Amino acid sequence: MPVTDVEQDLDNLTLTITADFAAPVARVWQVYADPRQLEKIWGPPGYPATVVDHDLRPGGRTNYYMTGPEGEKYAGYWQVTAVDPPRSFSFADGFSDEDFTPNPELPVSANVFTFVEHDGGTRATYVSTYESADALQKVLEMGVVEGASSAIGQIDDLLAS
Secondary structure (H helix, E strand, O other), X not given: OOEEEEEEEOOOOEEEEEEEEOOOHHHHHHHHHOHHXXXXXXXXXXXXXXXXXXXXXXXXXXXXXXXXXXXXXXXXXXXXXEEEOOOEEEEEEEEEXXXXXXXXXXXXXXXXXXXXXXXXXXXXXXXXXXXXXXXXXXXXXXXXXXXXXXXXXXXXXXHHO
């Protein structure tokens, strides 16, 4: 499992996940830049993602849905705010309905994903910041730590293929 640390900071409204990969930064970047590779890791096991649109540039948007074991669909989006290939990108991540209209009833997080060389591979740091402690608590109760950790855990197999 590549996840090496998970920190929940209710005071600063952040969830930070750190993971190490035995691959160069440019290769890990490609996992997020290529929608077909992103589909293999964005949803946790058992909830594969389908990326409908993927525009990884400032102002761009990614629309996706995850399909559950019973065929149920969970849609979401990224609104990309900054990109510095292959080092980092930032985006708002939110839930949406099936036509990708944002769902205001569910939390939106501001995310910064960074990739740096570390011990001959890559250290990825995933920081999600929420609008309130209630919003962070809600996604924690929804299983975001387990879901994100298991999704990130799929990256090693993709990098090895």
